[in-house]
Amino acid sequence: MTFALHAEPLTPRLSLRDISKRYASVIAADAVSFDVMPGEILALLGENGAGKSTLMKVVYGITRPDHGTLAVDGAVVNIDSPKGARALGIAMVFQQFALFDSLSVLENVALGLPTAPMAKIESRLLELAARYALEIDPSRSVHDLSVGERQRIEILRALMSAPRVLILDEPTSVLTPQAVDRLFDTLRQLSGDGVSIVFISHKLHEIRRLATRCVVMRAGRIVAEVDPRALSEADLSRLMLGVDVAPIAAHDSPPGAVALQACRLTVQGFDQRNSLNDLSFEVRSGEIVGIAGISGNGQVVLIAALAGELRVEPNAVRLLNLPVGDMNTADRRQLGLRYVPEQRLGHGAVAGMTLADNALLTGTSPHSGAWLETARAREDAARIIQRFGVQAPTVEQNVETLSGGNLQKYIVGRETLQAPRVLLLDQPTWGVDAGSAAAIRNELIALRAAGCAIVIVSEELDELYQLADRLLVMANGRLSPSRPPQQIGTAELGRWMAGLWPSEQQQPASTEQAA
Amino acid sequence: MTPWMLVPRDHSSRAWVWLSPVVAIVLTLLAGSALFAAMGTNPLQGLNVFVVAPLSSVRGWSELLLKATPLVLCGVGLAVCFRANVWNIGAEGQLIAGAIVGGGIALLATADSPRAWYVLVLLASAVGGALWASITAWLRDRFNANEILVSLMLVYVAQQLISWLVQDPWRDPNGYGFPQSELFAAAARIPLILEGTRVNAGSVLALVAAGAIWLLLARTVLGFQLKVVGLAPIAARYAGFSQRRSLWTALLISGALAGLAGGLEVAGPIGQLTSTISPGYGFAAIIVALVGRLHSVGIVLASLVMALFYIGGDLAQSRLGLPSALTGVYQGLLLFFLLACDTLIKYRLRLRRTAPI
Numbered sequence: 001m002t003f004a005l006h007a008e009p010l011t012p013r014l015s016l017r018d019i020s021k022r023y024a025s026v027i028a029a030d031a032v033s034f035d036v037m038p039g040e041i042l043a044l045l046g047e048n049g050a051g052k053s054t055l056m057k058v059v060y061g062i063t064r065p066d067h068g069t070l071a072v073d074g075a076v077v078n079i080d081s082p083k084g085a086r087a088l089g090i091a092m093v094f095q096q097f098a099l100f101d102s103l104s105v106l107e108n109v110a111l112g113l114p115t116a117p118m119a120k121i122e123s124r125l126l127e128l129a130a131r132y133a134l135e136i137d138p139s140r141s142v143h144d145l146s147v148g149e150r151q152r153i154e155i156l157r158a159l160m161s162a163p164r165v166l167i168l169d170e171p172t173s174v175l176t177p178q179a180v181d182r183l184f185d186t187l188r189q190l191s192g193d194g195v196s197i198v199f200i201s202h203k204l205h206e207i208r209r210l211a212t213r214c215v216v217m218r219a220g221r222i223v224a225e226v227d228p229r230a231l232s233e234a235d236l237s238r239l240m241l242g243v244d245v246a247p248i249a250a251h252d253s254p255p256g257a258v259a260l261q262a263c264r265l266t267v268q269g270f271d272q273r274n275s276l277n278d279l280s281f282e283v284r285s286g287e288i289v290g291i292a293g294i295s296g297n298g299q300v301v302l303i304a305a306l307a308g309e310l311r312v313e314p315n316a317v318r319l320l321n322l323p324v325g326d327m328n329t330a331d332r333r334q335l336g337l338r339y340v341p342e343q344r345l346g347h348g349a350v351a352g353m354t355l356a357d358n359a360l361l362t363g364t365s366p367h368s369g370a371w372l373e374t375a376r377a378r379e380d381a382a383r384i385i386q387r388f389g390v391q392a393p394t395v396e397q398n399v400e401t402l403s404g405g406n407l408q409k410y411i412v413g414r415e416t417l418q419a420p421r422v423l424l425l426d427q428p429t430w431g432v433d434a435g436s437a438a439a440i441r442n443e444l445i446a447l448r449a450a451g452c453a454i455v456i457v458s459e460e461l462d463e464l465y466q467l468a469d470r471l472l473v474m475a476n477g478r479l480s481p482s483r484p485p486q487q488i489g490t491a492e493l494g495r496w497m498a499g500l501w502p503s504e505q506q507q508p509a510s511t512e513q514a515a
Numbered sequence: 516m517t518p519w520m521l522v523p524r525d526h527s528s529r530a531w532v533w534l535s536p537v538v539a540i541v542l543t544l545l546a547g548s549a550l551f552a553a554m555g556t557n558p559l560q561g562l563n564v565f566v567v568a569p570l571s572s573v574r575g576w577s578e579l580l581l582k583a584t585p586l587v588l589c590g591v592g593l594a595v596c597f598r599a600n601v602w603n604i605g606a607e608g609q610l611i612a613g614a615i616v617g618g619g620i621a622l623l624a625t626a627d628s629p630r631a632w633y634v635l636v637l638l639a640s641a642v643g644g645a646l647w648a649s650i651t652a653w654l655r656d657r658f659n660a661n662e663i664l665v666s667l668m669l670v671y672v673a674q675q676l677i678s679w680l681v682q683d684p685w686r687d688p689n690g691y692g693f694p695q696s697e698l699f700a701a702a703a704r705i706p707l708i709l710e711g712t713r714v715n716a717g718s719v720l721a722l723v724a725a726g727a728i729w730l731l732l733a734r735t736v737l738g739f740q741l742k743v744v745g746l747a748p749i750a751a752r753y754a755g756f757s758q759r760r761s762l763w764t765a766l767l768i769s770g771a772l773a774g775l776a777g778g779l780e781v782a783g784p785i786g787q788l789t790s791t792i793s794p795g796y797g798f799a800a801i802i803v804a805l806v807g808r809l810h811s812v813g814i815v816l817a818s819l820v821m822a823l824f825y826i827g828g829d830l831a832q833s834r835l836g837l838p839s840a841l842t843g844v845y846q847g848l849l850l851f852f853l854l855a856c857d858t859l860i861k862y863r864l865r866l867r868r869t870a871p872i
Contacts, residue, residue, distance in 0.1 A: 339753070346750060351747065361750065
């Protein structure tokens with residue numbers, strides 16, 4: 001430790017040595033060692049369940065390793081709480097947010113900090129927000145905010161403590177292309193200031209753009225340490241998965257009849273971003289319509305109105321030419337409308353219940369008859385697990401024990417197994433590993449070929465460009481005209497996401513589809 | 516700052532979910548022994564009177580069944596509510612309301628009434644309890660009033676109501692002014708099922724109810740919907756399950772069962788309406804439901820333990836000259852230890868070190 005002084009330029013900011021962590025049935029980390037140098041941007045790449053999050057929880061003092069040591073600036077440290085980690089200059093932005101819904105943005109930020117006058121915290125917060133282009137209104141209540149806005153708070157909160165190591169877990173999922181650029185500028189700026197960045201991601205092109213070094217993990221082990229700039233995305237993907245990912249199938253069949261239609265759909269919310277302002281669009285059988293937009297611009301309300309969680313005028317939503325605006329989700333499901341919500345636990349699946357029970361959630365049994373068809377539920381669950389490659393040893397285990405990607409495959413599988421006529425998906429691959437995301441996308445392609453009408457609300461523009469036949473953009477509760485993805489570049493799409501699309505008369509029927 | 520802190524466990528054990536109530540009962544008895552010692556009684560003698568003596572005779576066991584009956588009925592009803600995330604803590608009031616309506620029908624019986632009159636009494640008491648619970652359901656449904664407060668306050672309304680009834684309109688004219696009704700006619704009384712004891716058909720009914728509630732929660736569509744609404748209301752809306760229906764169903768079932776318990780008490784061992792028909796069965800049933808892990812089998816077992824505390828408290832008063840409030844203390848200790856054990860399933864204690872950094 002004494003020679004650290006002389007060897008300063010070569011001393012890693014953070015080193016992990018032989019870190020192992022075993023849970024009851026899985027080895028989350030198996031003798032993992034790597035260093036992060038001062039000012040370095042290191043990417044940590046791996047599928048969900050590869051052990052990235054466990055490793056970072058060890059660094060951040062949430063999980064105690066079974067074995068191994070951590071060193072900061074060459075000195076071995078014992079990090080036994082996030083507070084201890086922050087005291088050492090380590091900050092973390094989680095994929096799953098730890099925000100109090102009932103408190104304001106400012107209060108949430110102040111909670112993690114030493115006591116200081118609110119005005120002081122607010123001015124520092126606004127200063128950071130302006131500097132890193134992370135716009136936020138400190139007085140808003142968190143429960144009004146979208147996922148994207150919540151993540152902005154998390155990033156700002158981490159920056160408040162002026163960290164020397166900043167760990168970000170899948171930070172770009174909810175940002176517009178322009179915002180990702182800004183975030184990367186920010187991260188480069190921080191790295192220039194000597195802050196070490198650990199960037200956990202499964203987006204290969206982002207890793208190639210941002211990171212100078214990439215540690216690839218698979219099943220709790222480091223399988224490669226590479227310079228991502230020198231490799232192709234396919235190379236990185238192969239390293240991460242150990243296998244080749246099947247490419248998206250081509251599509252050439254023309255769309256059929258109108259399956260789902262919104263006609264002058266209007267919902268009065270408590271503010272403009274939670275309202276729908278006279279929306280009209282339609283989706284045809286055998287067609288995928290993608291809805292882009294920064295979260296919190298009315299997508300939640302739109303999908304709730306389409307799915308039946310929010311009731312509207314009967315004729316504002318038409319399903320297979322029937323007015324369904326005032327029907328609930330179960331009645332619309334009977335007509336062939338299926339829906340995969342954004343939140344998996346608590347919305348698409350019930351934590352505390354088994355996979356088999358969760359198969360019943362949107363099955364036919366719990367809506368008719370008196371007795372629960374438990375045997376059929378187990379069969380259905382087993383069929384979903386088998387057909388969609390869900391990693392789950394038994395159908396009797398609780399859904400919350402599944403990783404995000406596995407649970408999403410299970411939910412998508414549950415809905416698609418029922419041969420939907422119309423399928424709504426909200427952020428179908430948010431927080432899902434690359435392998436599962438590819439499986440889900442291929443399933444959607446297959447459904448489209450089978451004549452299903454599909455609506456995808458997503459903030460992953462790659463995904464929309466890859467899948468959608470037509471793109472629409474939501475901003476401030478309004479919907480843009482539709483464009484085939486080939487006819488609109490990301491730069492223009494980014495402007496549309498700010499609400500700046502050419503003002504043209506919105507027509508209930510889209511002209512380019514007229515046969 | 517406390518010298519220790521709670522840290523979440525990586526895994527909570529399934530076995531401990533059921534072991535926790537057992538440990539809580541053992542700890543309650545240990546703490547109870549210390550309490551006996553503090554009051555100058557030999558703890559062994561105290562425990563003997565409190566726990567062993569009631570179980571050493573047929574009469575003791577029969578009294579145990581008798582006292583466990585209302586606890587089982589209220590407990591399984593509350594389990595339905597709690598599973599549906601409806602915090603009905605007014606089973607006591609629903610029990611009293613059932614006793615009032617059932618008692619009213621019982622008072623109509625005469626020496627010439629058919630023997631099956633008691634069936635009418637029990638049906639009426641279930642309806643009475645359900646009606647009382649429906650006030651809570653309606654206020655929650657219509658005005659989003661907090662069901663915890665409403666159901667609790669309605670307990671006191673029910674207590675005042677029965678107190679007024681037995682002091683004025685329904686007072687026994689030959690009762691020397693005591694606040695009680697006439698004794699019910701024989702036809703209105705619940706048939707005994709064990710010769711020489713006070714055990715009646717109610718105990719069988721309670722077991723049937725426990726079985727039926729198990730079936731409801733584990734095997735029926737309605738029970739599944741209740742559980743989904745309770746665990747994840749947003750997922751319930753997604754699935755298309757009605758939260759209003761869940762609220763009403765849970766409160767009506769729970770109220771009917773508590774009301775039935777009240778009817779069984781007044782038409783059973785008590786035999787008339789008085790102003791004090793329940794030693795807090797409806798409240799004790801909350802502890803019973805939680806100790807029994809909201810599961811019918813657990814609730815039946817927990818009811819027997821809780822019934823033991825009731826009898827033990829009476830015996831401690833008569834044999835050892837200790838206050839019968841001991842029952843309440845034991846109930847409180849049990850709930851306290853259960854909550855403590857449950858916390859330790861999910862968290863472990865860790866000593867705070869003096870800041871290492």
